Amino acid sequence: MRKRLTGLLAGIGLSLACSTSVFAQELTIFWAEWDPANYLQELANEYEKETGVKVTVETTPWADFQTKAFTEFNAKGSAYDMVVGDSQWIGAASEAGHYVDLTEFFNKHKLNETMAPATVKYYAEYPSNSGKYWSVPAEGDAVGWSYRKDWFEDPKEMEAFKAKYGYDLAPPKTWKELRDIAEFFHRPDEKRYGIAIYTDNSYDGLVMGVENAIFSYGGELGDYATYKVDGIINSEKNVKALEVYKELYKFTPPGWAKTFFVENNQAITENLAAMSMNYFAFFPALVNEASNPNAKVTGFFANPAGPDGDQYAALGGQGISIVSYSENQEEAFKFLEWFVKDETQKKWADLGGYTCNKSVLESAEFQNATPYNKAFYDTMFKVKDFWATPEYAELLIQMNQRIYPYITGDQGTAKEALDNLAADWNATFKKYNRVQN
Amino acid sequence: MAAVTTSTERTLNKLAIAGVLIVTLIFLAPIYWIASTAFKPRNLSTTIPPTVVFTPEVSPFVKLFTKRSQLRSPPTPEEYAAAPWWERMVFDGGEKVVRDGKGNVQWSGYPSRFMNSLIVATISTILAVGMGTLTAYGFSRFKVKGEGDLLFFILSTRMLPPVVVAIPMFLMYRTFGLNDTHIGLIILYTAFNLSFSVWLMKGFMDEIPKEYEEAALVDGYTRMQAFFKVVLPEAATGIAATAVFCFITAWNEYAFALIMTNRRAQTAPPFIPSQVGSGLPDWTVIAAGTLLFLLPVAIFTFLLRNHLLRGVTFGAIRK
């Protein structure tokens, strides 16, 4: 009996192991677990209808996404034919040969002209201005904010706010206003809190949250061309930005020390916070009444400007790349040809994907499709991104190690944290011979 | 314990009963919470005060097994009317079931991950217990040079944190193409459980009087026959207990599965957390996945509970 059972199980195992590679008419795309991945699956099902080629979108949580993708790449595994990879991976993945060079494909389809400039610059090209392309911009994304309209528009609140701060309560235009409003609504006794921000240090959550402050305060992470960081990452402006971010942390709901998009959406649905930072791609859940009881009273605004009027947001979003170890590269190219067609891009936007296609983005139809599409469109022209060098993962961990204890643990000062970070980064760049001293 | 005689004893016993009940309640509360969340409507899963009384639903299980996507506009009344009952549940949750190009409902990754877990845990348990039993017998009955050192060596292979082993294994598997395969994971889990299995089984083997085999040998059995016909039946309890422990370890292992598998051979533990939901966490689905995943071990343990208790008692006492 036991023997038969073993044989049976081994048989199932074997057939499971084989079945995936036998049919060439199947493609697998790897992405993170979020709504756009489900939309992409729906889009891919259209492709199956047209061509008979089955495309499956496999997902993993954001926290593991990078690790999973790179363990697979570094194992030279063929589990995935395409990957919708983060923008900062492109240096590491292209230099190590994980991605297929798409330059020819890119030029042939003139994607330079049809896709929004920021998406080409950050998702597709590496090194900067080299004219070499590694992916097709697929999902544009950036950080925006959601807020509780009912709290903001309550006459009593408006009056009290005006009396305290001397100006009208409205969605903030500057980081100063953002801070004031967060402070105003922060009422722990009423179980109401001011603001929800990213603090998760396991991947790039916290770093992207801080980037929003840094970029809008007019700061930079470093000179991406010369790898100079000292005096840039620890500049006066960045110190201020980091201090503001830490101050915002005081106005967050309790237990806000490992939060990313899920928690930040929850802050709105569970009546925890007045405002919440999040990627645009996570907003569908907030306008859906079944998942957000406050859907009707949830509003959206773009990342506010800094003290000098700079207004930038941290870039999210991804491009689709073909994995070099895929056994179905030809089929993958066919899929991409279909994907970049204007009508596919339009369909993609209809399904809920954030197309990077300029003409679709500019259409009134797209901009009016949801309460936040307009804010998204505006933001996509003022985005900046993290380092995309092959050693970005180390840079990210170092940044988390330095700023996380400062923001959530109240350790040291912003200046110390950033000075130490500058030293860490400089040492890392020296190690990889990017800089000499 | 001796029969209850004095009144102090009786009070003490009552206190002990109360204590045990309290401890049991505390220990079972989180499990009860998982089980009850698995049948809750989504909006009741995070209420304060916590929802205890509610109409149970199977929608978390429907969601667990299907691929869904966020609705961007409510379904039309016709769509809703035409949908089967389970699809309506998904509609009610503000999502729709994704259908592939042929119009078939798409399954979520859960069933295949569950299958992978079954395959990997079962085969590796059989291998580890099988090899462990033989080796334990060998150590128990024959003179082995440097026995103590060898046993310590065997035990030491289990002390290493999985991540320590995973680094070289990853490089080795890369060379042989074993990453993300069932065989790769089975080998890892077998190696991992083998040391435990040898140690536990040796305790049981030592318990079995050698006179049994000697009698069998005198009766004309070969040593091999004596092992299979006399020793193994005697060791059944120990084998069952060892198998439960090995199965639980393999079934629940996370670190190796996280690092060494991806799409094809991934087991359920690294997969269930990925069902957190896309824009908002859906605890009911996680609870449903957890509950289903707990069932096989719970059943296995329950069926073998007498062996387990007796087995551990036996093996551990005289080691």
Added chain:
Amino acid sequence: MATAVLTTLDPKSRAASRGMSDLAIRNLFIIPTILFLIIFNIFPLLYSLGYSFTDFRASGTGQTNFVGLQNYRTLLNDPFIWNNFAITAKYVIVSVVGQVLVGFGTAMLLNRSIPFKGLLTTLLLLPMMLSMAVVGLFWKLLYDPSFGIINYALGLGTFEWLSNPSMALYAVAITDIWMWSPFVMLLSLAGLSAVPKHLYEAAAIDRAGPFYTFFRITLPLVAPILMIAIIFRTMEAFKTFDLAYVLTSQPTTELISIRLYKMAFQEWQTGLSCAFAYIVLIMVLAITNIYVKYLNKVKER
């Protein structure tokens, strides 16, 4: 250790002339296991010993250089790493002590004439059947300051279990205690039920107090099996990865395994992480050796 060694059969005897020789059977039974463990445990470790002296990166195509002891020097001079070790030590102590107290205490309670003892014991074993990763995920919900049932049940308001840097490690340890006390309980129960009754009866006749009975009779007799439980739990706690990894990402809960995982599979500093793995390996072996020596001493008494 019991040494129920059969005397080797007389080669000329009847039994020995049939079937395989004892030696052959012994080798057949033992050698495959040893080989299997060598191939899949020792060989990879030797492989990584080599890498620990290089700056090899499994992610890169670049050249690999021999760097001597540089990796070890870097690691031992890194304050973050020392901190990881300190955190791990604290975690191991808190969680193992907690498990022994809760587990042994419960076993003492159960070691009386309790109705439905078998059923209760089986139910108590349920937590350790669960997957740590999945449990961790769910405990996040239980610990949630705004809508978790723990704060609600204990009336703690919005107490921050996981995001308070100084509390987070204890929160992880509490979950671990919940999961693994049943294991200690099971082994303790086995030990307790093996204490000969006549010893207690003798103590009762001598009018010995409960403390005397406990420290002079119960504890010494249960000690060896309790030591086994402690050894296993210490080893497991030292290895903890999944629970802490899923529950929080506080720097104050960054156990060795987590740091190592990040170094090896996120930063891809393969050479450096191999060296790190070796440092961990040596520590584990040292700890276990001390334990085993102590265990043997306890047993001799």
